[in-house]
Amino acid sequence: MSKKLSIAYVCKNCGLRALKWAGRCANCSEWNSFEEEEVLGRKVAIREDIENSPKRVGEVEVSSYERKVTGISEFDRVLGGGIVIGSLTLVGGEPGIGKSTLLTEVLAKLSERYNDESILYISGEESIHQIAQRSNRLGLKGSKYFIYNETNWQKILGQIKKLKPSVIVLDSIQTTVSSDVPSSPGSVSQIREVTYELMNHVKGSSTTCFVVGHITKEGTIAGPKILEHMVDCVIYFEGDQLGNYRILRSIKNRFGNTNEVGIFEMKEDGLKEVKNPSQYFLESDCSETFGRSLSCINEGTRPLFIEVQALVVENKYGNGRRTTQGIDVNRLAMIVAIIEKYLGIPMGYNDIYLNIVGGFKVKTQDTDLSIIASLLSSYRNKKIEEGVIFLGEVGLNGEVRSVSHIEKRIKEMEQLNYKKVITSKKISLEYQRRTKLQLIGLKRINELEKIVSL
């Protein structure tokens, strides 16, 4: 049936096809992303069994999605309140981050809660003994779901048709190989073919499916765009390999909000939900130290308190060294330039170390004010008053800018008994009457030193 025609080149990043290899993709500008692929002389099958014609939008009956909850509330929350029955979700993350662990727990919870014995965990990476061992280690010994070690897609599909599982985990897409496609495992055409066939099956049979996708060193799932377009939901599991925390983040969700995050901790006996996530990254008591300040950011829609630590020391021998953890080193360079220019402090010659406590990576600029406060506190050996939160971005002209979506953060700060927030003038004027917190507004960064006496 299938006849080899020729060779094409496919961009691993965006899926662009070309007849000639190129060093850089003309579509997405990615370097070195073309991969050889053999083109088959066969047509894409048309599903004749389903009658399909255009309908008027108003005449289509809308029903809310039927969901299953796992009881792992951080997980359910990220998916928008449980798993939508019949959906296809891609779970991405670096190797070793905990994808298999999370999905093992999810399946065990589902089979227990719904008394469902037709759940299937397919692994091309681990033997059934390894999977069973992990399940035991997680304390899920009595679980009744099926485990199946196989990499060949045709065999897998055969078993799926036989068992008719309600939920499937395919771990991972990169190890599953279709014998209809001549290219190697993990190639763009393999991934596309298997996902496409799986998707057809899922949609036709209301099977709920999770596909695990490993992220490459560059931080993308191999063949990422192709996969992301095809599936209903994309969730990424990320974290600090050295630290214990893990963040589950929704990147795409056809059935809910994409701004949700779930926070977990990797323990000896599996992933545990973090109970007080907003305070998870705070040290218990360091009130007597210099160079420490607190900020509150939004991670997804969830407020998180962040502790910024700075160490500014004299460097007698030349250019100051900049070392950061959890924050972009270029952002620090910019902030130091702002301090030099608008506060007149010659910090450029100092060695500066900046750290976000707990291994957390800050991607927002809402912590600028907090970073400046920490740097000044360390530089002057003066400690910052307890219970103060710094919240604001600082622009290149030394102006203090407002941060958005602040209501939830204000509520959380009130609940946790913080007293004082140093922020932009605009926010303080807008919110002072609505909160019992003391909001101190700054227009420009040079007003900071007067207020916190640094």
Ligand code: TYD
């Ligand atoms: P795993 O789920 O296999 O990662 P992935 O599927 O994303 O590659 O988890 C791997 C790591 O998690 C492994 O290095 C060991 C650690 N781990 C624990 O610390 N506690 C546990 O209970 C389990 C099952 C794993």
Ligand code: MG
């Ligand atoms: Mg795994």
